[in-house]
Amino acid sequence: MAMTLFQHVRQRHTPELAALITAIADGAATIERRIRTAGLDDILGAAGSENVQGEAQQKLDVLADNTLIEVLKALPSVAAVVSEEDEEPVIFEGRPNAKFIAIFDPLDGSSNIDVNVNVGTIVSIQALKPGVSVREAILQPGTEQIAALYVNYGPSTILVYTAGNGVHAFTLAEGEFLLSSEDMKMPEQGPYYSMNEGNIGESQLVYGKAISRFRDGTLVGGKKYSSRYVGSFIADFHRTLLKGGVFLYPPTKKAPNGKLRLLYEANPLSFIAEQAGGAASNGRYRILEIVPTEPHVRTPLIIGSQSEVAAIGGLISISP
Numbered sequence: 001m002a003m004t005l006f007q008h009v010r011q012r013h014t015p016e017l018a019a020l021i022t023a024i025a026d027g028a029a030t031i032e033r034r035i036r037t038a039g040l041d042d043i044l045g046a047a048g049s050e051n052v053q054g055e056a057q058q059k060l061d062v063l064a065d066n067t068l069i070e071v072l073k074a075l076p077s078v079a080a081v082v083s084e085e086d087e088e089p090v091i092f093e094g095r096p097n098a099k100f101i102a103i104f105d106p107l108d109g110s111s112n113i114d115v116n117v118n119v120g121t122i123v124s125i126q127a128l129k130p131g132v133s134v135r136e137a138i139l140q141p142g143t144e145q146i147a148a149l150y151v152n153y154g155p156s157t158i159l160v161y162t163a164g165n166g167v168h169a170f171t172l173a174e175g176e177f178l179l180s181s182e183d184m185k186m187p188e189q190g191p192y193y194s195m196n197e198g199n200i201g202e203s204q205l206v207y208g209k210a211i212s213r214f215r216d217g218t219l220v221g222g223k224k225y226s227s228r229y230v231g232s233f234i235a236d237f238h239r240t241l242l243k244g245g246v247f248l249y250p251p252t253k254k255a256p257n258g259k260l261r262l263l264y265e266a267n268p269l270s271f272i273a274e275q276a277g278g279a280a281s282n283g284r285y286r287i288l289e290i291v292p293t294e295p296h297v298r299t300p301l302i303i304g305s306q307s308e309v310a311a312i313g314g315l316i317s318i319s320p
């Protein structure tokens with residue numbers, strides 16, 4: 001039988017980090033069970049509330065958020081959690097030996113749930129160093145992450161993680177995450193660009209230029225690109241990790257700093273992308289070096305294979 005996630009992390013990491021990653025995976029398995037039968041349980045659709053971003057919360061957003069907070073609260077090594085769904089960090093008081101802060105988007109792409117398209121869970125794990133307050137630790141740049149993972153609830157449910165030792169994937173089978181790919185590498189160049197093209201007229205001209213040059217094959221390697229866009233970041237990222245190419249969410253008139261959030265969307269996936277040999281930037285700077293100003297800060301994001309991320313960065317650097 002393939003190695004379990006628990007065996008994998010226990011061999012490579014401290015017992016505390018192994019327990020943390022395993023607990024998040026258990027939470028994801030619970031979320032997965034609810035997603036699989038959502039249409040039967042009256043948990044599809046809006047919860048009737050809004051999150052801190054002013055977005056309508058889906059019932060499954062709330063369920064996934066509560067599930068993750070519960071599993072993380074049960075671990076004495078966790079000092080605090082930050083969730084896309086909650087305005088303020090949840091700090092677990094009275095834990096002098098706590099080492100970790102977990103920052104997550106419990107159910108990314110949740111507007112896709114009702115139409116049975118992939119959704120995902122994304123988690124970034126930061127270290128809480130001695131002498132640093134929880135609030136300061138939350139606002140560290142992504143280079144300080146000690147681990148990052150996502151779960152893609154697709155035709156298979158796949159958990160992908162890195163703890164700075166390469167990128168590894170596990171497939172959920174009968175309640176257990178089993179190793180399905182070890183030391184994954186993103187192709188240096190890929191066949192796809194991935195952007196919400198409805199935003200082209202709403203973003204800086206350089207992004208439209210990049211897309212038309214992907215299409216006519218003049219941007220990277222004389223090759224014409226195909227377009228793929230699910231609109232669920234985890235699905236778009238997972239394809240990019242496996243097949244190569246680039247995903248981009250530029251600043252738009254509606255979202256002048258981009259739509260995606262730095263701490264729990266861009267940072268963890270940038271850590272995974274870099275560990276797999278890919279790259280991620282906001283157009284000018286490496287995502288992982290950006291110092292966050294607040295927990296829910298947004299960023300433009302260009303993430304994927306080295307060649308495409310560099311080519312778009314090159315266009316931006318010479319754009320007026």
Ligand code: AHM
Nearest residue numbers: 055108109110111196231232233234
């Ligand atoms: P969410 O965290 O509220 O679900 O929003 C993030 C999602 C991403 O999954 C996806 O990449 C993006 O929003 C799609 O946005 P758009 O519909 O504007 O293309």
Ligand code: MG
Nearest residue numbers: 105107108109
């Ligand atoms: Mg979300």
